[in-house]
Amino acid sequence: MKQIIIDPRLKYNYASWYLLGIKRFLKGWKIKYEVSPFKDLKYENTEDYNSGFAFIIRNKDQEKKVFVDTEDVAKIFEDRYEWCDVYGMVNPTKEQVTEYNKLIAIGPEFGVTLGSRFSTIIRCLRLFLKGRKYSAISFKAYLRDYLYTNIRRRPIEAxxxxxxxxxxxxxxxxxxxxxxxxxxxxxxxxxxxxxxxxxxxxxxxxxxxxxxxxxxxxxxxxxxxxxxxxxxxxxxxxxxxxxxxxxxxxxxxxxxxxxxxxxxxxxxxxxxxxxxxxxxxxxxxxxxxxxxxxxxxxxxxxxxxxxxxxxxxxxxxxxxxxxxxxxxxxxxxxxxxxxxxxxxxxxxxxxx
Structure with a gap:
């Protein structure tokens, strides 16, 4: 079965763009959120939380690891880079694109609304509970970022x-x-x-x-x-x-x-x-x-x-x-x- 596994410890207002892309492009794939395949990636502070998020593509007997770096600063998170097979980066310099062979410049994005406020809160609670054993980020921080997509963002169709x-x-x-x-x-x-x-x-x-x-x-x-x-x-x-x-x-x-x-x-x-x-x-x-x-x-x-x-x-x-x-x-x-x-x-x- 074609499957995509997403690390639930994500900064939702930045990740929303790519979650929408996954939904649109990988139609028919099973999408699940699970922290265990990503537990070696640390989420101990705000810098970790802001770094981006990871997902794994499983197709038959093959597995590919992807990290999406959404940070504003042109900084390579070396532990994430070593972990993944491809490192998608919003804000790389020309030198970084040349130096890091797994890196791909993916361009700018913006936060979008993915569901109703009620469904967003439910999703926030569900994913927070899935990842809390391997994260030091507070529920308040999660909830603020999730609700931002409803309060200060709109669906892409707008x-x-x-x-x-x-x-x-x-x-x-x-x-x-x-x-x-x-x-x-x-x-x-x-x-x-x-x-x-x-x-x-x-x-x-x-x-x-x-x-x-x-x-x-x-x-x-x-x-x-x-x-x-x-x-x-x-x-x-x-x-x-x-x-x-x-x-x-x-x-x-x-x-x-x-x-x-x-x-x-x-x-x-x-x-x-x-x-x-x-x-x-x-x-x-x-x-x-x-x-x-x-x-x-x-x-x-x-x-x-x-x-x-x-x-x-x-x-x-x-x-x-x-x-x-x-x-x-x-x-x-x-x-x-x-x-x-x-x-x-x-x-x-x-x-x-």
Whole structure:
């Protein structure tokens, strides 16, 4: 019997993308959650929990081990790498892809809703009980991540359904983060994108979410500077997820830049899934296949280029539609959930 065995000690909001891919691609396979085949993999702290999750493919008398590394940091978890036959990684560097022969760059993903809130809670309880003897992660941590997929995420179909783009309209919603890279890159580029849109006379909604709290100030003492620097774009209350999806799809262009830890953010995967015209700064992590400027995305290499890109995409409908189609085509070919699972299986020579 064709069987897939999944380690229940998974960070559900990150694993949801791949669980959906398994469901879609491995139709007819028996899917079970069992901790015993994975007990040599340690889950003793948050770092272990954030590393990703493991599963095993059993087909006849063959067994293949797969680990999916969903961590934002470009770090190889050596014990997981040694354990598996293929190591799928969201955020590898070019050097890591070259150096580690079992590693495959799988591209960005985002959390999705997989069931009702009730069924999610039941699944959380069931999987927690299955893995608790071999995990030091609390039930509260599990439950928070499971419920996040219902409260702050939506089914993938919500992202895929078409919505008409509004000319001269920009919607952008992102967090002002509070580490060194965020200060010099992520926050700065997002802020400059909104300034460019304002300069271009665009109708702007959303903005930059300002995070309050002592921990923020401890990490970045000058964080309050953003209230003045981006005073035209600051918001301090969470937006509705349904509004976020709908308005993002209506936006004539969207903006991407590497997020905290220089990683692929969830936004890049969302934008590709939605088939958006994307302006992006250069990526610092590897993709399954290069994103091509002018085909899949419009790359900018400096702050000065952002304004010209906004004006071009807003005014040139043909070019905008070319980017939209290219983004969606890339998603379908390389990072849709079922495609990622297919590529992982192909890497170990397994066919469904």
């Amino acid at each position: 992202y895929e359904c078409e919505t008409k783009v509004r000319y001269n309209y920009i919607f952008h919603a992102s967090t002002l983060w509070y580490n060194k890279f965020a200060a010099t890159d992520t926050n700065m580029y997002r802020g400059e994108f909104l300034k460019a849109c304002k300069k271009a006379g665009m109708n702007i909604e959303g903005g930059l979410f300002y995070v309050n709290g002592e921990s923020v100030l401890k990490e970045m003492p000058d964080y309050p500077k953003y209230k003045e620097e981006y005073k035209d774009f600051i918001y301090e209350s969470r937006l509705s997820m349904d509004d976020y999806i709908r308005k993002t799809k209506e936006s004539v262009v969207v903006f991407n830049t590497p997020s905290v830890c220089e990683c692929h953010g969830w936004k890049l995967a969302e934008y590709l899934c939605m088939g958006k015209a994307i302006i992006s700064t250069p990526l610092t992590r590897e993709m399954p296949s290069p994103l091509v400027h002018g085909k899949h995305v419009h790359f900018v290499n400096s702050v000065e280029e952002i304004y010209d890109a906004v004006v071009k995409i807003n005014s040139d409908e043909h070019y905008r539609k070319k980017l939209q189609e290219g983004a969606r085509q890339y998603y379908v070919k390389w990072i849709a959930p079922e495609i990622v699972i297919q590529r992982l299986l192909e890497k170990v020579g397994e066919q469904p």
